[in-house]
Amino acid sequence: MEEQQNTRAPEPWPRKEMFEPLHGKAESRVDAILLLIREASTNLPGDVISSLSEQKAKESDGSQAQRALGIILENIEIAYDAKTPICQDTGTNIFHVHYPVGTSTIALRNEITQAVRRATELGYLRPNSVDSITGKNSGDNTGIGLPSLYFHEWEKDHLEIKLMLKGGGCENVGAQYALPESRLGAGRDLAGVKKVVLDAVLQAQGRGCSPGILGVGIGGDRVSGALLAKEQLFRTLEDQSPDPLLADAEAEMLEKSNQLGIGPMGFGGATTLLSVKMAKMHRIPASFFVSTSYMCWASRRKSLVLKQDNTYIIE
Amino acid sequence: MAQTITINPPGITEEQIRSLKKGDMVSISGIILTGRDTAHKYIKDNFLHGEIPEAERETYEGLKKFLHGGILYHAGPVVLNDPNGQPYITAVGPTTSLREEPYEYDVIKHFGVRAVIGKGGMGEKTLSACKEFGAVYLHAIGGAAAYTAKSIRKVHGNFKPEFGTPEAFWILEVENLECVVTMDAHGESLHADILQSSSSAAKEILGGIH
Ligand code: SF4
Numbered sequence: 328m329e330e331q332q333n334t335r336a337p338e339p340w341p342r343k344e345m346f347e348p349l350h351g352k353a354e355s356r357v358d359a360i361l362l363l364i365r366e367a368s369t370n371l372p373g374d375v376i377s378s379l380s381e382q383k384a385k386e387s388d389g390s391q392a393q394r395a396l397g398i399i400l401e402n403i404e405i406a407y408d409a410k411t412p413i414c415q416d417t418g419t420n421i422f423h424v425h426y427p428v429g430t431s432t433i434a435l436r437n438e439i440t441q442a443v444r445r446a447t448e449l450g451y452l453r454p455n456s457v458d459s460i461t462g463k464n465s466g467d468n469t470g471i472g473l474p475s476l477y478f479h480e481w482e483k484d485h486l487e488i489k490l491m492l493k494g495g496g497c498e499n500v501g502a503q504y505a506l507p508e509s510r511l512g513a514g515r516d517l518a519g520v521k522k523v524v525l526d527a528v529l530q531a532q533g534r535g536c537s538p539g540i541l542g543v544g545i546g547g548d549r550v551s552g553a554l555l556a557k558e559q560l561f562r563t564l565e566d567q568s569p570d571p572l573l574a575d576a577e578a579e580m581l582e583k584s585n586q587l588g589i590g591p592m593g594f595g596g597a598t599t600l601l602s603v604k605m606a607k608m609h610r611i612p613a614s615f616f617v618s619t620s621y622m623c624w625a626s627r628r629k630s631l632v633l634k635q636d637n638t639y640i641i642e
Numbered sequence: 643m644a645q646t647i648t649i650n651p652p653g654i655t656e657e658q659i660r661s662l663k664k665g666d667m668v669s670i671s672g673i674i675l676t677g678r679d680t681a682h683k684y685i686k687d688n689f690l691h692g693e694i695p696e697a698e699r700e701t702y703e704g705l706k707k708f709l710h711g712g713i714l715y716h717a718g719p720v721v722l723n724d725p726n727g728q729p730y731i732t733a734v735g736p737t738t739s740l741r742e743e744p745y746e747y748d749v750i751k752h753f754g755v756r757a758v759i760g761k762g763g764m765g766e767k768t769l770s771a772c773k774e775f776g777a778v779y780l781h782a783i784g785g786a787a788a789y790t791a792k793s794i795r796k797v798h799g800n801f802k803p804e805f806g807t808p809e810a811f812w813i814l815e816v817e818n819l820e821c822v823v824t825m826d827a828h829g830e831s832l833h834a835d836i837l838q839s840s841s842s843a844a845k846e847i848l849g850g851i852h
Contacts, residue, residue, distance in 0.1 A: 402789035
């Protein structure tokens with residue numbers, strides 16, 4: 328057995344830049360996408376960092392909850408400085424691509440896949456794609472259905488790629504309820520929605536690496552509702568639903584979830600969730616689904632805006 | 643009052659472990675072994691039912707050296723190779739432990755494991771193994787992979803590299819790796835406490851939603 332000093336070779340990277348968008352000109356689209364992956368894996372969005380540090384101040388001094396948040400914040404800084412993954416579970420790589428009319432999605436698919444492979448080689452992503460039956464790891468984060476790609480054509484003339492790294496621990500505590508739900512006394516109305524939302528947070532305990540962010544999709548079918556719930560996790564923490572009823576429900580459910588006292592890591596404490604994000608879609612009268620998608624504190628979402636001349640902004 | 647106790651695996655005594663209480667902090671300096679889903683299944687399939695298969699004997703002896711009086715860490719690290727082809731670890735946070743619940747009682751019993759590190763806590767069966775054989779469950783900070791990697795001094799290779807990077811048993815020398823005791827050897831579990839208190843809070847809140 329060989330021994331090896333566990334050294335890392337971080338490039339110096341001033342801390343103040345953590346909150347700054349990254350600008351530049353890439354050699355190629357693949358390079359720009361690679362940078363997007365690096366940013367997503369190694370630096371959290373500024374709103375999440377701020378929220379975590381605000382919550383740390385709110386936990387009681389010397390509590391395990393406060394200590395956990397302190398370690399989380401320290402971890403974020405170390406990962407940023409060393410450009411190593413914030414969390415080793417770099418999750419499902421979910422890309423939402425908005426592309427101008429006339430851009431080939433076949434080319435984009437190939438380029439994203441190439442960038443994912445490169446990012447895996449460079450250690451920004453852990454080899455995280457396995458055959459569902461044999462368990463064999465593909466070694467490069469590709470496979471049947473991976474990376475997870477969603478294409479949306481739009482009328483703007485630039486490309487926008489949103490990336491979310493969705494870890495397994497939090498994904499596993501997502502849920503889907505069909506209303507009415509008699510165990511919780513949840514009927515087919517907004518009150519019923521709120522009841523199952525609270526239950527989803529309760530059932531998750533600290534297992535989704537709390538404090539988390541809860542995306543809620545109301546309505547749709549089993550597939551579209553779940554997708555809607557997950558898409559909410561791209562929203563910034565300050566963002567409120569444009570629907571006043573849902574905006575109120577978001578605030579109410581955040582407050583009520585935090586009254587559960589589950590706390591960071593389930594150690595107990597005031598911070599169980601950082602945010603609740605809700606959205607609704609139409610449904611058929613016979614079905615009333617409420618889908619939830621839980622995002623851990625390591626809420627890795629970044630977006631890349633890429634112009635025709637390969638100038639980019641990542642934030 | 644919660645205390646911080648230093649433990650040095652492998653070579654942790656039963657007495658040390660029994661002195662720990664739910665809510666205590668431990669600081670770990672020594673050698674620990676990672677192992678997650680494939681590792682647990684492998685142990686169960688090969689070592690827990692009588693004869694050790696000849697082909698696996700060397701691995702078995704190796705594992706025993708680190709697990710007896712030692713620590714098993716539920717984690718799948720990100721490992722890179724330096725220019726000399728030697729592995730180093732950039733990210734190694736805990737994974738969800740509950741997936742190993744069907745195996746852990748027997749693993750603790752068979753190898754005399756003194757502590758398991760992970761996240762999210764474990765169930766009744768593991769709690770009873772902790773009580774019977776003198777072991778604790780230690781909670782690391784989920785997701786704090788870069789922080790945890792910082793306390794790794796050396797990577798002493800691995801067992802079963804063919805399981806793939808996250809699933810292999812990595813032998814890690816750590817210094818001052820801090821964890822919280824959330825399940826102790828006296829049958830107490832912080833996870834059970836929080837489940838109970840949050841469930842009764844939820845009951846009350848649900849009653850107020852109309
Ligand atoms: S739930 Fe999130 S923070 Fe926790 S281990 Fe998974 S990816 Fe990491």
